[in-house]
Amino acid sequence: MKAYIVGVGMTKFEKPETRDWSYGDMVREAGTAALADAGVRYEQVEQVPVGYCFQPSTAGQRAVYELGLTGVPVYNVNNNCATGSTALMLARQFVQGGTSDCVLAVGFEKMARGSLGGSGGGSGGGDFAASPVARHYGIMAAAHGFVNAPPTAQIFGNAAREHMERYGTTPAQLAAVGAKNHRHSAHNPYAQFQDPYTVEEVLAARTVHAPLTKLQCSPTSDGAAAAVVVSERFVEAHDLGERAVEIAAQAMTTDTDASFASGTCIDAVGAPMSKAAARQVYAASGLGPGDLDVIELHDCFSINELLTYEALGLCGEGESGKLVESGATTYGGRWVVNPSGGLISKGHPLGATGIAQAAELTWQLRGEAGPRQVPGARTGLAHNIGLGGAAVVTLLRR
């Protein structure tokens, strides 16, 4: 049975401690927006997968309760930075398999300042290495000889250095990712940052771990996102065709021995997982990179946007620096990548990110994205990855 997104909602992503809100408040805001967007009532929701990393077990029940739903099955799921899309993947499977006709996928994160140390947004050093999220990845990576694994900025920074050495990628090309995504977010009222920066300004920002500067790193963020996922028969029964965006294919891959065996940071940050997930989604949908119009991908650091261009097949191996510099991945180019501003500028509340990507694509594919609309967008792809780890790729189409 085909599964469709018929409603999405999200909070503005915020620097932690900016708003006085609980995670329940966030989920109420995002969840009610998604239900209203779909025109779906509380009592139609049959199951609720809830994604988050930093709250205790059954926080999902509390969030769902705050939202106004009671009694329904709640699945508290986590998958590090790929948590949101993991919740979405459960929602899709419940619907696809016909065990439910209407599922609400929710993702949220309420983070402490500095809990993703080394990243941008003024969060300073922080103690990501000591966080539960980092701990496991650290164990995995350390077991394979990556002594400098967390904080993540180091391992991604080292992946950037490898890319520069191997392919001649330049600091300016990496900075072009930050400049593009900050520029895009100027038109996104949900983004944590909305100020545009030139490549020169991105290069001149504080260095987090060379070559990565602060304006090339996703910040620590609070926020929630939600999506209403329904079956084809639900779309028909409730005349929701105008709101419906099909989840045409979706795949999750997890780390294999190969992620660490090569000894390269490019592999250890999950590029092989992304490539494998993209390959599965292309095979399942019969589509390829040439069929995509708009892409939301996991630019936790600028280097990961470049690595993901290659993993998704937007360009050949080693050619991603030139691709971003050519303008092919912004308005007027072949694809628009991260029209929302991406993780770098929209923000990155871990559990929310994957669903927020789906929200942006839903708006884009419906033609509702306002000043950041990608003209004529019909097919979109979301890419969400978590160290430790999992990569989830989702293909959406109208």
Add this chain to the structure above:
Amino acid sequence: MKAYIVGVGMTKFEKPETRDWSYGDMVREAGTAALADAGVRYEQVEQVPVGYCFQPSTAGQRAVYELGLTGVPVYNVNNNCATGSTALMLARQFVQGGTSDCVLAVGFEKMARGSLGGSGGGSGGGDFAASPVARHYGIMAAAHGFVNAPPTAQIFGNAAREHMERYGTTPAQLAAVGAKNHRHSAHNPYAQFQDPYTVEEVLAARTVHAPLTKLQCSPTSDGAAAAVVVSERFVEAHDLGERAVEIAAQAMTTDTDASFASGTCIDAVGAPMSKAAARQVYAASGLGPGDLDVIELHDCFSINELLTYEALGLCGEGESGKLVESGATTYGGRWVVNPSGGLISKGHPLGATGIAQAAELTWQLRGEAGPRQVPGARTGLAHNIGLGGAAVVTLLRR
């Protein structure tokens, strides 16, 4: 599509720090046993939901990796003490919906001594109230006026007091639950405790929170369990009919306002959730309590076994004390409840418990339970509940 369990495995449940093992070691032991029991090979497993509460995000990937699987989708799920059955419910839905033909559900917990304070097994006071698992329930309960919410022994103990006042239930009837379950576990090599106790000995044990004594409380435990869940067509294609136990119905309910609104501890520990989940499962299967032969239910404290007799409809409201005393729920009676020894004597590693219940029922329904076999058992029911919270009821049959 019908879903079947075709293989189960578990570790012996152990007092924490008894064995020198990682959670990966536990999962390798339980997972390889389940795959061997089913005769299923690694490469046939398509997806892996993994349940646990006390480890960081993506610990499931690490566990699955230790088990020998790489690359497959992993869903890290938690639902407090109902975590294991939540993972099982995902496995069933993946298969039922036809999105996978072979799924491995895994649950594990590696706990610190005393992390479930107030409970038995010599763990002493502990600091459950400060644990992530307790924190959310504490918030929920405190918001509704339950100032003494965690540690859990208090709120369950207070539920026992309510039951005594309201229905005339006696301390000896509560103790009879502990005596029965400890007696059952004497025949279970996987149980943490294997010593039988008389009702008098149970009554004379150290008081945790009156009327509950240590021998009526589940201990803190380490352990893992796994189940291979496959589709009808997989059973046919691989000639697994002899191994197959059908998951005939399954339901999860979560806390509603009513759980707290009544102001009673009986409601606040989730009895209404259990009742609602049982009702859904009976409706879906067309079966009732009279059709059951063997039951594994969530006796985290003796009072919860009594409350669950009533919620499942084994007896009328307030009659559960008399029911256990009559011998109706042990060998030779109408049902055998907790032949494994239950949580009280088998142990309670949070993420493993729900899957271990399914493992016990699978052995019972196949006639493989050895000296603790329930004669002629054809239909079994598992009941797993977590404060905060969720109740999952599963009906299995041959």
